[in-house]
Amino acid sequence: MSVVVAVLGLDNAIGFEFMIPGQVFGMANLSDSTDRWDSSTALDAPVRGETAVPQRYEVRLCSRRQSFTTGGRWGETKIRTPFGLQAATDADIVVIPGTESFLDTPHPEVSEVLREAVGRGARVAAVCVGAFTVAAAGLLDGRRATTHWLWASELARRHPSIDVDSSVLFVDDGNTLTSAGMASGIDLCLHLIRSDAGAELAARTARRLVVPAWRNGGQSQYVEHLDPVDTSNTLQSTIEWMEANLSSPLNLKAIAEQASMSVRSLNRQFRIHVGTTPHQLLLQMRVDRARRLLESTRLPLDRVAEESGFGSQPSLRYHFSRAVGAAPQNYRSTYLDRVGRHGPSAARSHQS
Structure with missing residues (x-):
């Protein structure tokens, strides 16, 4: 029906x-x-x-x-x-x-x-x-x-x-x-x-x-996408580096060093060109990585936490629940239950 x-x-x-x-x-x-x-x-x-x-x-x-x-x-x-x-x-x-x-x-x-x-x-x-x-x-x-x-x-x-x-x-x-x-x-x-x-x-x-396949509900209203709104700035390479190194223990100092600027300048430039802080963007990226892993794999939650950069199940549970509105295990169960009714192809993670 x-x-x-x-x-x-x-x-x-x-x-x-x-x-x-x-x-x-x-x-x-x-x-x-x-x-x-x-x-x-x-x-x-x-x-x-x-x-x-x-x-x-x-x-x-x-x-x-x-x-x-x-x-x-x-x-x-x-x-x-x-x-x-x-x-x-x-x-x-x-x-x-x-x-x-x-x-x-x-x-x-x-x-x-x-x-x-x-x-x-x-x-x-x-x-x-x-x-x-x-x-x-x-x-x-x-x-x-x-x-x-x-x-x-x-x-x-x-x-x-x-x-x-x-x-x-x-x-x-x-x-x-x-x-x-x-x-x-x-x-x-x-x-x-x-x-x-x-x-x-x-x-x-x-x-x-012709729109993004997924913008996390927890994403800031001020952030339209992950790319800098001003193409003349140099943050794009930093954002790509953050995405590629999510499983590493990144902090503001490490991100600032990669961007070749001070932590203070990093925060200011992110607010101007991206509309959020590097810390909030990093959290958003990690939640998105965890969501995709929960949807497309059967990895244990401690592995999901490691791969997404949260490091531990409690940290994953806290940040994922705040952003998505459901605990990781509940999200995985509900997601798999729902897509299972529509055939096995629906359980594959989207790659767009």
């Missing part, structure tokens, strides 16, 4: 965010069924009826009046949808884009639909300031969540029971997921694909979308 993804079209919605789930999950359907096709036929063959495309995901665009107008600030557009809000109540995943009026109280029917969906076991995923809509329904109380860094303090002020983390790209807290800015909505959808169908499909989908 298809996984039903309902996207809520609310008045003054940010159009880009509203279209993200359809683009990502729709591309996952193509990636799931066309990886063996010639590129010249991958898109038009289903139209000609030559090859039926199995739909892993069914995307429903839902609106209270089956039509809504996007926010004028981003280019006002009227969108008509075939589904009302009630079509979201039996969905497996409900995605809530941000709106220009996110600080206003949402329509009672919206909150009721979200609560009903979660009550039935659905996952609710908010893009950017869509977290305010989910919070208004009471679904983030007592949970960890994020939103755009500019509005994180306001979310925390309005809902003090929420553990708001403004420093990450997205948070997966079981049946509620939240993400930072607009583009991190793509990361969130890829994360859902990765969790449900495995790293291989998520990687193929990302390649078709």
